[in-house]
Amino acid sequence: MKAPGTDARELRSESPAIDPALDTFPKLVRANAQRFPEKVAIREKDLGIWQASTWSDYLGEARAIALGLAALGFARGDKVAIIGDNRPQLYWAVMAAQALGGVPVPIYQDSIEKETQYIVDHAEARFAVVEDQEQVDKLLNVKERCPRLEQIVYDDPRGMRAYSEPFLLSLAELAERGKKFEIGHPTYFDDEVARGGADDVAIICYTSGTTGMPKGAILSHRNLIITAKNAAVFDGVGDDEEILSYLPMAWVGDHIFSYAQSILTGFAINCPESSATVLHDLKEIAPTYFFAPPRIWENILTSVMVRVEDAARPKRAMVHFFLRLAQEIERARLDHRPVPLRHRLLYRLGDLLVYGPLKDNLGLRRVRRAYTAGEAIGPDLFLFYRALGVNIKQIYGMTEASVFITVQRDGDVRLGTVGTPVTGVEIRLTEQGEVLFRSPGVFQGYYKNPDATRQTLEDGWVRTGDAGFLDHAGHLVIIDRAKDLSRLADGTMFAPKYLENRLKFSPYVREAVCFGQERPFVAAFVNIDLAAVGSWAERRNLAYTSYTDLAQKREVYDLVHQEVERVNRSLAEDEALAGAQIRRFLILHKELDPDDEEITRTRKVRRGHIAQKYATLIDALYSGRDHVPVEARVTYEDGRTGTVRADVRIRDAEVFARGEGR
Amino acid sequence: MSEPARPAALLEVEGVSVRFGALVALYQVSLEIARGEICAIIGPNGAGKTTLLNAVSGFYHPYEGRIVFEGRDRTRLRPYEVAALGVARTFQNVALFKGMSVLDNIMTGRLLKMRGSFLLEALHWGPARRQELAHRAFVERVIDFLEIQAIRKTPAGRLPYGLQKRVELARALAAEPTLLLLDEPMAGMNVEEKEDMSRFILDVNSEFGTTIALIEHDMGVVMDVSDRVVVLDYGRKIAEGPPEQVRKDPVVVDAYLGVSHD
Numbered sequence: 001m002k003a004p005g006t007d008a009r010e011l012r013s014e015s016p017a018i019d020p021a022l023d024t025f026p027k028l029v030r031a032n033a034q035r036f037p038e039k040v041a042i043r044e045k046d047l048g049i050w051q052a053s054t055w056s057d058y059l060g061e062a063r064a065i066a067l068g069l070a071a072l073g074f075a076r077g078d079k080v081a082i083i084g085d086n087r088p089q090l091y092w093a094v095m096a097a098q099a100l101g102g103v104p105v106p107i108y109q110d111s112i113e114k115e116t117q118y119i120v121d122h123a124e125a126r127f128a129v130v131e132d133q134e135q136v137d138k139l140l141n142v143k144e145r146c147p148r149l150e151q152i153v154y155d156d157p158r159g160m161r162a163y164s165e166p167f168l169l170s171l172a173e174l175a176e177r178g179k180k181f182e183i184g185h186p187t188y189f190d191d192e193v194a195r196g197g198a199d200d201v202a203i204i205c206y207t208s209g210t211t212g213m214p215k216g217a218i219l220s221h222r223n224l225i226i227t228a229k230n231a232a233v234f235d236g237v238g239d240d241e242e243i244l245s246y247l248p249m250a251w252v253g254d255h256i257f258s259y260a261q262s263i264l265t266g267f268a269i270n271c272p273e274s275s276a277t278v279l280h281d282l283k284e285i286a287p288t289y290f291f292a293p294p295r296i297w298e299n300i301l302t303s304v305m306v307r308v309e310d311a312a313r314p315k316r317a318m319v320h321f322f323l324r325l326a327q328e329i330e331r332a333r334l335d336h337r338p339v340p341l342r343h344r345l346l347y348r349l350g351d352l353l354v355y356g357p358l359k360d361n362l363g364l365r366r367v368r369r370a371y372t373a374g375e376a377i378g379p380d381l382f383l384f385y386r387a388l389g390v391n392i393k394q395i396y397g398m399t400e401a402s403v404f405i406t407v408q409r410d411g412d413v414r415l416g417t418v419g420t421p422v423t424g425v426e427i428r429l430t431e432q433g434e435v436l437f438r439s440p441g442v443f444q445g446y447y448k449n450p451d452a453t454r455q456t457l458e459d460g461w462v463r464t465g466d467a468g469f470l471d472h473a474g475h476l477v478i479i480d481r482a483k484d485l486s487r488l489a490d491g492t493m494f495a496p497k498y499l500e501n502r503l504k505f506s507p508y509v510r511e512a513v514c515f516g517q518e519r520p521f522v523a524a525f526v527n528i529d530l531a532a533v534g535s536w537a538e539r540r541n542l543a544y545t546s547y548t549d550l551a552q553k554r555e556v557y558d559l560v561h562q563e564v565e566r567v568n569r570s571l572a573e574d575e576a577l578a579g580a581q582i583r584r585f586l587i588l589h590k591e592l593d594p595d596d597e598e599i600t601r602t603r604k605v606r607r608g609h610i611a612q613k614y615a616t617l618i619d620a621l622y623s624g625r626d627h628v629p630v631e632a633r634v635t636y637e638d639g640r641t642g643t644v645r646a647d648v649r650i651r652d653a654e655v656f657a658r659g660e661g662r
Numbered sequence: 663m664s665e666p667a668r669p670a671a672l673l674e675v676e677g678v679s680v681r682f683g684a685l686v687a688l689y690q691v692s693l694e695i696a697r698g699e700i701c702a703i704i705g706p707n708g709a710g711k712t713t714l715l716n717a718v719s720g721f722y723h724p725y726e727g728r729i730v731f732e733g734r735d736r737t738r739l740r741p742y743e744v745a746a747l748g749v750a751r752t753f754q755n756v757a758l759f760k761g762m763s764v765l766d767n768i769m770t771g772r773l774l775k776m777r778g779s780f781l782l783e784a785l786h787w788g789p790a791r792r793q794e795l796a797h798r799a800f801v802e803r804v805i806d807f808l809e810i811q812a813i814r815k816t817p818a819g820r821l822p823y824g825l826q827k828r829v830e831l832a833r834a835l836a837a838e839p840t841l842l843l844l845d846e847p848m849a850g851m852n853v854e855e856k857e858d859m860s861r862f863i864l865d866v867n868s869e870f871g872t873t874i875a876l877i878e879h880d881m882g883v884v885m886d887v888s889d890r891v892v893v894l895d896y897g898r899k900i901a902e903g904p905p906e907q908v909r910k911d912p913v914v915v916d917a918y919l920g921v922s923h924d
Binding site for chain 2: 048158161
């Protein structure tokens with residue numbers, strides 16, 4: 001790892017040079033239109049049919065929009081708000097704005113009026129190109145409070161007949177005006193494109209702030225071109241890819257996949273018919289390159305499993321058998337263990353009977369690489385798809401990086417990590433464990449927000465706000481938001497959520513709460529999963545009467561003990577977390593319940609409340625006793641309350657020395 | 663009968679009475695629907711609203727009076743003949759082919775426009791194929807218009823009620839009607855579905871210029887979408903006019919609030 005640079009200019013000089021003839025997206029599109037004019041650039045499902053536009057159409061349409069905007073008095077540096085679902089016309093509008101030296105500002109199509117108003121106003125947008133009446137109405141309602149907004153252009157004329165506002169016009173009318181304008185200015189478009197350069201602002205992406213107002217990250221053509229190219233080379237993205245463009249255009253990821261990478265490599269993008277038809281369109285397109293957040297992967301899996309459970313018994317048994325087999329094989333592959341020949345042969349059979357047809361049905365048969373990012377994806381979910389033969393990989397990125405920071409490399413996928421840095425990206429960890437990065441994709445700052453820029457961007461390094469570490473193989477592991485980390489009494493780093501998630505990866509553990517802040521070691525409360533442990537107990541002829549009874553069985557403690565030591569062993573592999581292994585644990589005598597205010601309705605642990613309610617148990621964990629009698633009030637579903645009495649056991653878990661876990 | 667103020671009447675109902683045995687369902691009802699307007703027909707239960715729609719669409723034949731459509735007497739036509747003239751309708755109780763896909767259901771709306779021999783249709787060849795594609799293209803425009811792309815291939819019977827109503831509207835629109843009769847298009851819908859349906863009705867009217875007669879109970883909807891309201895009670899027309907005026911009409915208020923009828 002290199003030392004941090006001293007100033008932003010030094011970083012610039014490191015980035016590879018760009019051919020000045022191809023240093024902006026409009027120039028690249030023009031080159032595509034010459035190189036492969038008849039190759040499909042965008043498909044959109046409209047009126048039930050996939051309608052294709054070629055690269056020469058792409059250039060022609062964007063040119064028409066650009067000239068129309070020019071006729072309305074568009075000046076270099078003007079901002080254009082872009083609002084709507086993924087539509088070819090809106091991608092063309094993005095390019096049109098860039099061609100005139102303007103800046104597209106995509107806005108989430110489902111934003112409420114207040115958010116839309118804030119961004120339109122803050123970005124000082126003079127123009128807006130929007131999809132339909134819904135978005136026009138939204139802008140009309142906020143227009144008074146956005147004094148700089150002059151013209152609104154809409155694509156779909158449906159329902160727009162009755163609107164008479166002079167500043168409203170359709171894309172078709174805009175193109176008409178462009179045609180007239182062109183007569184007097186035949187070389188205007190090419191002249192304006194020629195004036196553009198790599199360091200012009202390409203886009204301002206407003207990040208949805210969980211706290212405070214959204215911030216507009218400025219990305220240059222250079223940022224996007226180099227990052228998109230590096231990532232494409234890193235993962236072997238070619239010009240024959242097909243992608244489905246269904247994630248919001250305002251999200252930087254869509255801008256990279258559906259705009260930047262598509263233009264750079266020349267691959268085709270496909271716009272679904274409507275947001276409700278995405279899964280169906282996915283099946284029809286069968287993309288080779290696919291991105292989905294964990295939520296969508298989960299939805300697909302659920303829809304599959306529901307249908308499997310509805311199938312006839314022999315079919316169901318077959319599917320379960322082969323899915324289990326595939327996951328076992330995939331686990332072995334990821335651990336670089338040898339796979340027995342018998343299993344490899346059976347996998348072939350499974351491919352014929354189960355995996356192939358299943359992938360075909362989901363539209364995942366042709367996927368060469370699929371990405372997931374955002375929240376952590378469960379290992380079971382991840383394994384399910386990999387086992388089917390879908391090359392799903394974690395990426396780690398953010399708007400301020402032009403998306404790509406790390407990607408799991410083919411053949412080097414490690415569960416629980418987000419992979420290794422993409423070409424050109426450097427990663428550094430602060431003393432506090434925060435992940436910093438530096439790359440050609442580092443943004444130019446937040447628009448009109450120097451304070452926020454200063455807090456995030458320092459000497460070319462960007463603070464991600466995430467805490468993480470590099471594991472022994474150099475893969476980045478993201479633990480938590482940096483502000484949620486805490487330390488043991490001796491100063492060792494301790495990431496409660498990370499430990500809890502690791503424990504919950506076990507099917508037997510439903511909830512876990514880890515303690516350790518200002519304490520000598522880490523201790524944990526565990527909630528067993530009644531269904532999983534219950535059936536485990538039944539298979540062993542272990543009788544039990546209730547959750548409380550089952551939870552305090554010696555055998556169940558043995559079972560959980562193994563899980564805790566599994567987590568400890570995995571922690572021992574990592575320098576940063578080896579000191580925060582779980583030394584003592586207990587299994588709670590009752591399930592954590594939102595009715596008892598122990599967890600939220602969305603199943604987030606309410607740490608403070610639990611620490612207070614179970615103070616005696618926590619004291620016992622740190623006092624060396626091996627059991628503690630408790631009484632707890634519980635609220636039943638019907639609102640009555642009762643008391644549960646139990647003698648809760650406490651166990652010591654083995655702690656592993658660093659490296660011993662491997 | 664026709665007033666000079668509104669020469670462009672698309673439909674003229676002149677003194678129509680309908681009887682079922684001794685029961686007089688409609689008694690000498692006269693009304694006009696102008697080209698391009700949205701006319702709501704309201705009235706308490708049993709007022710004869712659906713009977714009126716049925717008389718217009720040829721299900722019932724009045725025993726007296728005339729029904730004039732586009733300037734010609736259409737009193738004695740059969741339903742399919744009325745449909746061929748450009749009158750389409752939806753039903754109070756959804757009447758879709760439950761086992762057929764939404765697409766096929768809507769295609770049936772094009773049936774009267776299809777020409778061709780049985781043999782060519784069966785072989786799906788030549789003109790029959792071209793014709794089918796043209797009809798399909800039109801149906802896709804309707805699907806797009808009513809935003810039901812996601813359920814194109816779903817069997818109609820599996821859809822929630824609100825969507826079934828929308829599919830029924832789609833089938834009626836597929837017939838490219840000049841006059842669209844909607845029998846309680848919003849019955850049993852929640853507020854959001856009602857808003858959607860109101861918007862579609864207004865859009866149909868403004869985009870295609872379709873004249874619409876609709877029966878509706880929800881006065882809010884009636885006020886929002888209709889240009890004119892006709893009120894029936896016990897088979898007679900008791901009031902007619904712009905929505906605001908009709909709402910204030912004491913006769914109408916009486917009929918709705920159930921003041922005793924002597």
